[in-house]
Amino acid sequence: MTELRTLKVALLGCGNVGAQVARILIEDADALAARTGARLQLSGIAVRNVNSKRDVELPQELFTTDAETLVKDADLVIELMGGIEPARTLILSALQNGACVVTGNKALLAQDGPTLYEAADKAGVQLSYEAAVAGAIPILRPIRDSLSGDRITRVLGIVNGTTNFILDQMDSTGAQFADALAEAQRLGYAEADPTADVEGHDAAAKAAILATLSFHTRFALENVHCEGITSVSAADIAAAKDAGFVIKLLAIAEKLTDADGGEGVSVRVHPTLLPREHPLAAVRGAFNAVFIEAENAGELMFYGQGAGGTPTASAVLGDLVSAARRLVLGGPQRTETTTGHVPALPIEAATTSYYIGLDVADQPGVLARIAQLFAEHGVSIEIMRQTIHKDAESNTESAELRIVTHRASEAALAATVEAVKGLDVINSVTSVLRVEGV
Amino acid sequence: MTELRTLKVALLGCGNVGAQVARILIEDADALAARTGARLQLSGIAVRNVNSKRDVELPQELFTTDAETLVKDADLVIELMGGIEPARTLILSALQNGACVVTGNKALLAQDGPTLYEAADKAGVQLSYEAAVAGAIPILRPIRDSLSGDRITRVLGIVNGTTNFILDQMDSTGAQFADALAEAQRLGYAEADPTADVEGHDAAAKAAILATLSFHTRFALENVHCEGITSVSAADIAAAKDAGFVIKLLAIAEKLTDADGGEGVSVRVHPTLLPREHPLAAVRGAFNAVFIEAENAGELMFYGQGAGGTPTASAVLGDLVSAARRLVLGGPQRTETTTGHVPALPIEAATTSYYIGLDVADQPGVLARIAQLFAEHGVSIEIMRQTIHKDAESNTESAELRIVTHRASEAALAATVEAVKGLDVINSVTSVLRVEGV
Numbered sequence: 026m027t028e029l030r031t032l033k034v035a036l037l038g039c040g041n042v043g044a045q046v047a048r049i050l051i052e053d054a055d056a057l058a059a060r061t062g063a064r065l066q067l068s069g070i071a072v073r074n075v076n077s078k079r080d081v082e083l084p085q086e087l088f089t090t091d092a093e094t095l096v097k098d099a100d101l102v103i104e105l106m107g108g109i110e111p112a113r114t115l116i117l118s119a120l121q122n123g124a125c126v127v128t129g130n131k132a133l134l135a136q137d138g139p140t141l142y143e144a145a146d147k148a149g150v151q152l153s154y155e156a157a158v159a160g161a162i163p164i165l166r167p168i169r170d171s172l173s174g175d176r177i178t179r180v181l182g183i184v185n186g187t188t189n190f191i192l193d194q195m196d197s198t199g200a201q202f203a204d205a206l207a208e209a210q211r212l213g214y215a216e217a218d219p220t221a222d223v224e225g226h227d228a229a230a231k232a233a234i235l236a237t238l239s240f241h242t243r244f245a246l247e248n249v250h251c252e253g254i255t256s257v258s259a260a261d262i263a264a265a266k267d268a269g270f271v272i273k274l275l276a277i278a279e280k281l282t283d284a285d286g287g288e289g290v291s292v293r294v295h296p297t298l299l300p301r302e303h304p305l306a307a308v309r310g311a312f313n314a315v316f317i318e319a320e321n322a323g324e325l326m327f328y329g330q331g332a333g334g335t336p337t338a339s340a341v342l343g344d345l346v347s348a349a350r351r352l353v354l355g356g357p358q359r360t361e362t363t364t365g366h367v368p369a370l371p372i373e374a375a376t377t378s379y380y381i382g383l384d385v386a387d388q389p390g391v392l393a394r395i396a397q398l399f400a401e402h403g404v405s406i407e408i409m410r411q412t413i414h415k416d417a418e419s420n421t422e423s424a425e426l427r428i429v430t431h432r433a434s435e436a437a438l439a440a441t442v443e444a445v446k447g448l449d450v451i452n453s454v455t456s457v458l459r460v461e462g463v
Numbered sequence: 464m465t466e467l468r469t470l471k472v473a474l475l476g477c478g479n480v481g482a483q484v485a486r487i488l489i490e491d492a493d494a495l496a497a498r499t500g501a502r503l504q505l506s507g508i509a510v511r512n513v514n515s516k517r518d519v520e521l522p523q524e525l526f527t528t529d530a531e532t533l534v535k536d537a538d539l540v541i542e543l544m545g546g547i548e549p550a551r552t553l554i555l556s557a558l559q560n561g562a563c564v565v566t567g568n569k570a571l572l573a574q575d576g577p578t579l580y581e582a583a584d585k586a587g588v589q590l591s592y593e594a595a596v597a598g599a600i601p602i603l604r605p606i607r608d609s610l611s612g613d614r615i616t617r618v619l620g621i622v623n624g625t626t627n628f629i630l631d632q633m634d635s636t637g638a639q640f641a642d643a644l645a646e647a648q649r650l651g652y653a654e655a656d657p658t659a660d661v662e663g664h665d666a667a668a669k670a671a672i673l674a675t676l677s678f679h680t681r682f683a684l685e686n687v688h689c690e691g692i693t694s695v696s697a698a699d700i701a702a703a704k705d706a707g708f709v710i711k712l713l714a715i716a717e718k719l720t721d722a723d724g725g726e727g728v729s730v731r732v733h734p735t736l737l738p739r740e741h742p743l744a745a746v747r748g749a750f751n752a753v754f755i756e757a758e759n760a761g762e763l764m765f766y767g768q769g770a771g772g773t774p775t776a777s778a779v780l781g782d783l784v785s786a787a788r789r790l791v792l793g794g795p796q797r798t799e800t801t802t803g804h805v806p807a808l809p810i811e812a813a814t815t816s817y818y819i820g821l822d823v824a825d826q827p828g829v830l831a832r833i834a835q836l837f838a839e840h841g842v843s844i845e846i847m848r849q850t851i852h853k854d855a856e857s858n859t860e861s862a863e864l865r866i867v868t869h870r871a872s873e874a875a876l877a878a879t880v881e882a883v884k885g886l887d888v889i890n891s892v893t894s895v896l897r898v899e900g901v
Binding site (some may be wrong): 036038046049053056057060061117155161162163166167170171172173174175241304307319321322323324325326327328329330333335336339340341342343344345346350427 | 483491494499594601602604608610611613614617757759761763764765771774777778779780781782784785788846
């Protein structure tokens, strides 16, 4: 066998994922070399404190605090520090030096992706980031390459395991949000400060990346409408369940055409009802899945582990081997195509179906008045169901009205809900939730 | 905007998939050019009869019967004729001329893949075949690229829509195989001669391709053990359903380690019970799905349309755009790595769990005798359930015994079943079926 070329790999960051990447690079060195056509030599691991305790035992001499020097001498750089700086500066420096970069930094990509993509294009090197969305699930490469001859129309993703675990707990045990969050924290599925997950910020960054690749147009975090799950109540979950739905936090990117034929993309994250038969409804616990609709391919779904050190390390190493193969075989790389130039739409332009729960007076003509009001605002009702509750003690009756609409715009729905609130027969609007998959 | 280079695309075959590929190449020419960085010009379509009626209207001047000349002048060749010859000769001629080739020909790949891969490597051009397995589902590229840094341990695929439709019909309506097949033929899901589908030959070719990419070792059709679904009865389906299982025709490729630490890969196709909660159990009708277990990534599933002209055309065009991008950007390509060299195992070396149905005499000690016999053959029982049926008319009783075993070898199981048959308390062995996903 001929002597294999050696490629130097610099690892920046040694947390949960980084430590597993380092372990696999060392343990599987021979198999990786056989598949790559080059030896991938871990030349160093940049960390803040070389003496920190780590879950995985790694050679002490690999650790350094001097990330800049490590990057200068590398053929391939893996960035797993997270955060904006110094990750951004180190990645740009690596790309300018001609190194290929693999990163899982969704926050940085969503905030300043274009700068990174341009630097990679200019240097003719590869920037890959499969690990940034949905952990171990191969989703970015299939969108970018396998579907490159198709037109994606819609992407629905369960891309945050923490919120999926919390919603799943609420659905299966009837727990309130706060209790389900506490359980998720106890089991290590949620961090001590869960804001980025439960407010939807993590999912929003991933939505921006998915939208950019799916619609060949750059979308940034500010183009993503974001609502978290903190206001989802046990009563919402119970009502959804009763009506045959499950509530999921979805990252959605879809192409919409307005009345004049103008195209735009709505990118958003919010709690969403899905029919229990929908493929995404069965995605339980901390698992992730991305559902794609394309003009020719039809419906596709990709399912797997969305987080965790070892699964995410698999995605990082897939990118690393692919980048290294290109270095061995030669030829420049292009990271994404952004020739679509479709505009990002505000949430008001999004259209979905809605589930609306109303507590109404139990008297004749109420249904008709409400139906009339929906019609006046151009919102078409698909299902309307009234349940009468009798209180034996007070001998009073109350009525609960559940409405599922056809697709309507956010603006029309908001106006409808405002008008409904003004009716004297309405005691309260108990829920307004979006529905997909019907 | 600078003038784009033009790449000539020759299309061989214009059936269901080919016609859709031609349509999309013409209709989406601008979008494909933007994503590729080159214009993809359909230079001709080779067919047997230029005057055949086709579902899609295409410019008549594109059609030719002279495939050889068309191939000689092409930068990219799409082969969708199917069958071994002349497809094989035309693909080899295209590769030798330096053209990249996209094919969906699973039969040819399974029979003579190595010859094609070697010709592509020698010429330094790309041979891609995403459409050959699971239609529109991006599965080969994720295995080859995204999981290139991981170790796949097991692949379970529903890769034949015809048989999945038939089994699904039997499961939901209680129909016998012959009736469900007739229904599939009526709806166009099964061909007039359904042999290749129902005997498992189509799935076996796909299993060979999946195994080759997953285990970095070349597997041919003769390495695949193949059983179809023609002997699956309505009673089998009913019993499986009753026990909480669904029967699927699975293409399986898994790495096994023997007692001495020797490794091998078992590649097989056969009807298989899956627990109803398994992600693959929910794959209904003519849909396809591939479930992958990898050491680091854990469990992954890829789901979508496995056949049909337009969905399969999406996979063909994804390969075409990827190949064209490489031509534009430069650099040679490698199609697969075959550095694994693990041996293909015969079916006798495979281990799975089994479901065994027995019609037994209703008398004391029967269970104990059967359990003893399993133990003697080294087959461990996981679940044993006895149901007594009383016939009111004849006032006789019969007993039905259902056994699910732990994982055992095919050889041990076969010997056990033979021995069980010899017991005087056994009226008949009603089913022996393999179980996965428990």
